[in-house]
Amino acid sequence: MLQVPFIRENKDLVITRLAKRNFDASQIIEEVITFDEARKQIQTELDNTLAESNAISKEIGMLYKSGQAEKANVLKAKTSDLKETSKELSEKLNAKTEALTDLLYKIPNVPHESVPKGNSDEDNEEIFKEGTIPTLHEGAMPHWELAKKYDIIDFELGNKITGAGFPVYKGKGARLQRALIAYFLDKNTEAGYTEYQLPHLVNEASCYGTGQLPDKEGQMYHDSRDDLYLIPTAEVPGTNIFRDVILNENELPIGITGYTPCFRREAGSYGAHVRGLNRLHQFDKVEIIRVEHPDNSYNAFNGMIEHVQNILRELNLPYRILRLCGGDTGFPSAMTYDFEVFSTAQDRWLEISSVSNFENYQANRLKLRFKNSEGKNELAHTLNGSSLALPRVLAGILENYQTEDGIVIPEALVPYTGFNIIN
């Protein structure tokens, strides 16, 4: 969430930048400032009351020690009023603080100045495109038909075991999936990220830390018995490593990577756009997460973009990069670039990675700080990105690499699959 002093000092900027998301902040910002003023005033009153009663208590102690019990009893009588007052004030303070926090939770992150204004994915800007779109043979198929033809993914079986959106990978399909995970992890660790294996269930505090709660409650699977959530992305357990942490400046930057399955309830649409691997309730993803010094976070962001580009180049998939407009940028993100791979058989672009800089928005929730050169605690910046999400990469490979003889495995993956064609 945003910091109140930042809002107070940059009202106009906050309002104009949030307008890029079509978020009218003018009123809520005034409310935040008013609430904060009120909070401070109550806090001061409470502090004064407590100071007074602390002083009296101390005096009573000394009087007892010197055997002046009567005088002490006189003072005791005085404290009951103070107690009453401080109780009322602290209730008021709690209510105010809670109301303020609720307001802050409702304000999304301020987009970076380069983020274009816009409402939906139609307003995203294509900023880069690379790779050749292959010309497919007669009778080329979308991946869900290929999956059936070669018997590598069984959607109906997943349907039987669990329900829609839980595919079963079989044989070479399963092996290819495992190969991709290993390949991505290797690429990420070569680039300096430390590999982690993270829990797939997280508690409520972690969901608040990264911002899935309170705004995305319905999108996560929730075990109410133990009050745990199935992770929608490795971002949640990965970033929460740093909740309530104060780092030394020289520990920055930190880069971690992890493979996890991801679970999303996604009340979505139906039809061709969600067919096959396009949209799932359970899918695999390899994530990269960075904790950065604020001065370096956009540098690091560019580094992450290049990193993902390198992988896509090596896989020789046609892709493009989009700069998301304000309206399409995630709630806690200041800037997001999406990667899309071209699915030749479906004749459409599929999102395969999303790289975001959260600046200090998550860090403020997480209380993730570092000791800066002045010895002061300062919020760090957090970033993350998919490197990469499996299903649509798999869809892209199946569709773009299909030949009349079968599906050719990209060269970089052959050492991981142990075979070079699915037929």
Next chain:
RNA sequence: GGAGAAAUGGCAGAGUGGUCGAAUGCGGCAGUCUUGAAAACUGUUGAGGGUCACACCUCCGGGGGUUCGAAUCCCUCUUUCUCCGCCA
């Protein structure tokens, strides 16, 4: 799942009703000494609110209670350790 013990600052570890935001040691930082380093010595070293800066307030696992006053007493939850049971 059953029985018992425990949770204190970066770490270790004292503290059982007032003078305790908390001894001491280690670690960190700064300085003295040294050509430099080590050692030794001196100082400093938790977080949040608040203030121009002080003052002041809150925090000893979380929540609640007793008391004029709680790290210390009571209740409750969570976690950790030991023993038993079960088990990939």
